[in-house]
Amino acid sequence: MKKADTGAPLGVAVVGAGYWGPNLVRNFQASASFRLLWLCDLDVARAQRVLGGYSTVEATADYAHILADDRVDAVAIATPAATHRDLALAALEAGKHVLVEKPLAATYADGRLLVEEAARRGLTLMCDHTYCYTPAVTKLRELIHDGVLGDVHFIDSVRINLGLVQRDIDVLWDLAPHDLSILDSILPEGVEPEAVAAHGADPIGAGRCCVAYLTLRLTGGAIAHIHVNWLSPTKVRSTMVGGSKRTVVWDDLNPAQRVAVFDRGVDLAAPEELADQARQQMLISYRSGDMTAPALTEREALSAVVEEYAAAIHARRPALTDGRAGLRVLDVLEAASRSLEFHGAVVGLRGAR
Template sequence: MRKFGSPFHSANHQQPAPKLRIAVVGAGYWGPNLARNLQASPDWDLVAICDLNIDRARKLADTLGQIPCVESIDELLDSFDVDAVAIATPARTHHGAVMTALRAGKHVLVEKPLADSREHGLEMVAEARANGLILMADHTYCYTPAVLKMQELVQSGSLGDILFVDSTRINLGLVQPDVDVFWDLAPHDLSILDFVLPGGLNPAEVSAFGADPLGTGRDCVGHLNFRLPNDATAHVHVNWLSPTKIRQMVIGGSLRTLVWDDLNPQQRLSVYDRGVSLDRQPKTAGEKASTAVSYRLGDTWSPALPEREALGQVVQELASCIRTGRQARTGGASGLRVLSVLEAVTRSLTLDGRPTSVAGAAMAGTGAELEGAR
């Protein structure tokens, strides 16, 4: 691992920190987006592209100024001195690629989901922790101006107590060859909830219902439900078969309700001062039944948001974490929480939607489950 000197040339003149060196593994769907943002970043020097399909790697490299290309991560690590590796390959390959990079002393940014199983995710997080390395999940949505503002509004208490979350992510999309619609689309919504909600994503159990009306061999339509603290509830709807594309999340609070519409660039966020009001806070079941309900009809406003590409913030966050030693806002632990929910979803599907426990939920944030993975 390379070392970095003081960023200050003198007491009054700040000297830019030296660029970090990185390689991108995977030149398919997401790799080109990562490579473009790394190439444009003042924090990074993109030194190589790695892909089993060397022609695809060279095609990407040509758009970036003749970046060197290799076919394997072993060749990459043997041939280039890098500080970090950005992995944008199918989930089934994440464990092997990430563990190889971590054992070589490299920091890692890995595409969602973190891994193809919770067991593999635990090993990856524990390996990074044991070696003092950054393992960061590329939960890109968490670095968009809209979701950053959502986090601020929720965690500041502006919405009051959270009563419900209803998220919809549907489109006419390609049936993936290796994952169902939950593993393909739900990581976005789950990572946003982990980022936005106080205490993160930590349901004790989930219920999931899926359907495969086309006979593809994997669920193409799905509904996921789980409870939040204080008897609140969350629902996530994912669908590959919808002719309309919707990317929307509603977070209802006791004071205000927040609506995020990612496909409306003129008004991505709306805050509604409308909802149900109780004349007084009931303390018992009997009081709840007799408490008068009224409706609050207030103003609606839309926060002003800057327009910037989220991936630029992702690669900036990775560089900052490496230089300061702090954990990423979407670090390995966040990726592991999302992965744990996805595995519980899969178990619930095999049980016809019966509630299924989320492994490690009781230990989330304590570090105890990571100790057991070493």
């Protein structure tokens, strides 16, 4: 009987000891749902430094050796996006469940290959869209899905800072996956992006876009706007979701009030149909109600990612941010890149829900 059927801790290997790998190591090591067995990195000395006092975990540069280890039920990949397809595909072919750091793959085609392979083998494929597991985004999703905000009218997201200009990707592929994954996570059933237009600039001559603006047309006429920027002297992490009933604002840099719900907005009402069938005039009224700040239970988002990974494996169900969620993000990213090439042209999406 497989461990996924017994509820026993799952053997897991982390691949990549760079920026994100140590965080995965720490959270898997702290989880009762997993037993961390391996840390794999081409630089074994770096992996050993990351492990430090974790004497029960072995370091190796031999990925094939990990995949041949029957004790390993699952892998977590934290390597550059260009390597995701080959590493994840090899793990799936070896019968391992797979957690992949964002983005799921370097291209939509590669991502679709992984999704199809996981489905064919009945394995869990999950994308590490960490922000979707923060208490704030969990609250946003709850407010929207429970109808507290009403119909979604607009979403505005800003993710800017004086950041590291990447060598291999532009700001769109570096920062926007966070906001696109959040958007995918919080949108209600039946509402999804249909098309995107993107504008960007490289004012410092870096050879890649350093500032970008994405505008997404959503089902039902709503709109979403995302601003990502490596060149801002100030750091801003904010999202606003406006609905027909209420508006919620998430300010990730305000620990005292991360989420605020405003009962303020504009209402439209049409008068009774006139007897002479004359054109109706819309009546506009302004609503100015209370602001509430719901309490959030603080927790490390990556810990919630790890537990969701285990729960999805044991229950044989899609994770909240499963492979298809990662594929939908890639759909928008590729369409936005095409839009940039054609100076902001509107590009339709494939739709992967």
